[in-house]
Amino acid sequence: MIKTVFDNLIRFLVLTLFQVFILNNVQLNGYINPYIYILFILLLPFETPKWLLLVLAFLQGLTIDMFVQTPGMHAAACVFMAFMRPFIISTISSKKEYEPGIQPSIQDLGSVWFISYATILTLSHHLVLFFAEVFHFSEFFITIQRVIYSTIITLILIIISQYVFYKPPRSIISGKI
């Protein structure tokens, strides 16, 4: 239990610093900016209470907002993403059951499951983020274009990070909650 909290705290710090120090200064083609910090919300354990999920997402979003000086924007997107998460998890099925100790990651639930899970949630985050930023629908297609390109880049980074920080598969029986 304490190890899980500690793991997630470290992940929160590392992802926030990585986002603020490096990725916020990366601009592909002038308007594509990857937001890998949402990996924190993606990788929270299945046992996380629903209310904690929302509160953590809100805090994560607000922290990024403070650095980028867009109060509320990332927070709104993260909260929406966290709200969607339980529905997505119950909708997309996996060959393996959601047993205690399993984490929402590629090595525990397979690449097909993880990629569809990450795609839907990243897309929902980016949709809210970019529309909250423009704040009206007059440039609908330009905004959609930005959403799609940024989603693709974010997803690629998320999947790469899954393989870079690969842990050897654990046996489920010895899994800790």
Next chain:
Amino acid sequence: MRNIFLFIWKNYFFFLFLLLEIISFILIVQHNDYQKSSFINTTNDFFASVNQKINNIYDYFNLKEINRQLAEENAKLRSREIKSFNATDKNVFTVNDTTYKQDYTYIDAKVVNSSINRRKNYLTLNKGYLSGIKKDMGVISPDGVVGIVSDVSPNYATVMSVLHLDTKISAKLKKSGQIGSLVWPGINYRKGKLKDMPTHVVLHKGDTIVTSGFSAIFPEGINIGYVIGYNLKDGEMFYDVDLALAVDYNNLSYVYVVNNIFKTEQKLLENKTKND
């Protein structure tokens, strides 16, 4: 009453979601209304100082480009020095203490944070109202127009970049003086658009567009960009002009904040005329 609480308790996930979204959107709307100065004053100094640290690191990578800009500007200034002019008519230059009056003063500042990838882009400068920067002052770089100051705290100022949904800067064609206005259509941070350029004007690719000086924010003749294409839709009164922006907003380091000494006087007079 008890049933309402029970209902909220049962669906607490949805209501908590709603509550947090409402808080977020209140923050966004306040930010959009430019009422964010309070937000900046209380929290921004810490985050701005972190951003400044990050920027100090990135500065090393830009040194070459900045040296080039500064050298270029030095050359420009040196060529304006009185020594580099040949006095053609002694009578004019002997009593020149009343022939010029200063209109603009400049405050140099450093960009500590900036973005180009949003629809509403802002920059943060490392000087605030303690250095004399006020809201609505213009900001220029050696290459051209950068933006307009939107908020100030004691030690920092935020600037609404030209790369913003609401940008509208009065511009003119350098060679003929025809007036138009600059807008940014989004997506590409190197391209802008010029609106309201009447169809009888002869345009060429490569024509320089500069500020008109009408708004009293920017001095006249600061570079904005170059015409790279134009077209005319049937029945339209105005050209649709594509511009290559003169400033690389992704690579800004040192900028000047423009202080128009007579701006308040001009604005007061204009408002008075409007009210009549």
